[in-house]
Amino acid sequence: MKRIILGILGLIVVIGIYLGIQYQRSWDYKAVGVPVLNYHRIDTGIRHSLVVPPEEFKKQMQYLHDEGYHTITMDELYDYMTKGTELPDKPVLITFDDGYIDNYKYAFPILKEYNMKATLFMITSAFGESRFVNVEQLKEMQANGIDIQSHTVNHKDLRSMSLDQARDELIGSKAVLEDRMKHPVRYIAYPGGFSNKDIDRIAEESGYRMAFTVQAGNVEPGQNLFNLPRQAVFFNDTPFQNFWVRLHYPWENAFMWRIHDKLLEWNLKGLADLEPLF
Numbered sequence: 001m002k003r004i005i006l007g008i009l010g011l012i013v014v015i016g017i018y019l020g021i022q023y024q025r026s027w028d029y030k031a032v033g034v035p036v037l038n039y040h041r042i043d044t045g046i047r048h049s050l051v052v053p054p055e056e057f058k059k060q061m062q063y064l065h066d067e068g069y070h071t072i073t074m075d076e077l078y079d080y081m082t083k084g085t086e087l088p089d090k091p092v093l094i095t096f097d098d099g100y101i102d103n104y105k106y107a108f109p110i111l112k113e114y115n116m117k118a119t120l121f122m123i124t125s126a127f128g129e130s131r132f133v134n135v136e137q138l139k140e141m142q143a144n145g146i147d148i149q150s151h152t153v154n155h156k157d158l159r160s161m162s163l164d165q166a167r168d169e170l171i172g173s174k175a176v177l178e179d180r181m182k183h184p185v186r187y188i189a190y191p192g193g194f195s196n197k198d199i200d201r202i203a204e205e206s207g208y209r210m211a212f213t214v215q216a217g218n219v220e221p222g223q224n225l226f227n228l229p230r231q232a233v234f235f236n237d238t239p240f241q242n243f244w245v246r247l248h249y250p251w252e253n254a255f256m257w258r259i260h261d262k263l264l265e266w267n268l269k270g271l272a273d274l275e276p277l278f
């Protein structure tokens, strides 16, 4: 009995030391990669995992600001990935998918307040819909450090259509955005994060430089530029912990989610539910 207790205590100490070391490493992008955070909606009064309330979003941006993080652009990340160009200390790339109007209404003023840069992946067929940002709003955002990039034309799973249709989605959205924003569009977030080898290849052929999924993890040199991971920030019962864990334990978080998905795949939901996830 005594040996079991000692064994458990020993294990707790080892895990504690490991977590301490990983926390220290997480401040060094050359050791753990660059976090690319992914948000969708920032709005009030909607309880959904993809809708972060503005006050919570502000808390997270405040944390990045206070801890000395530097928000970087897609071009900076690309130069780091392809040429090894140095990034500022504690880099983080903030992205928004879809282009909901609340990004302009709530997220943009907070980003401006902290002088932060971000990238918005816009669905171009959403232009003209009142739930989404319009070109004037996007122009104002672009003039204030928000890079407008592509999230395809129709936001459909690119694997579910012919390769020619997928190509139209990729080329069409790039052309519309470049025409309206007068700014090069070289980066894309796949709808739902879904792609395959053919889609990755077509994205490259269509003139993109990097493409993003929603697989958890940080971005590091050597990864496939057309299948880069992002850290999706969810709203749940512990939203700040959710954000904090992704920032400081990117690898462990991705690993835990992979185990979770595997357990579900093997119909072991009971076991999957036992796993502590953030």
Ligand SMILES: [Zn+2]
Pocket (backbone or CB within 6 Å): 097, 098, 151, 155, 191, 192
């Ligand atoms: Zn989307």
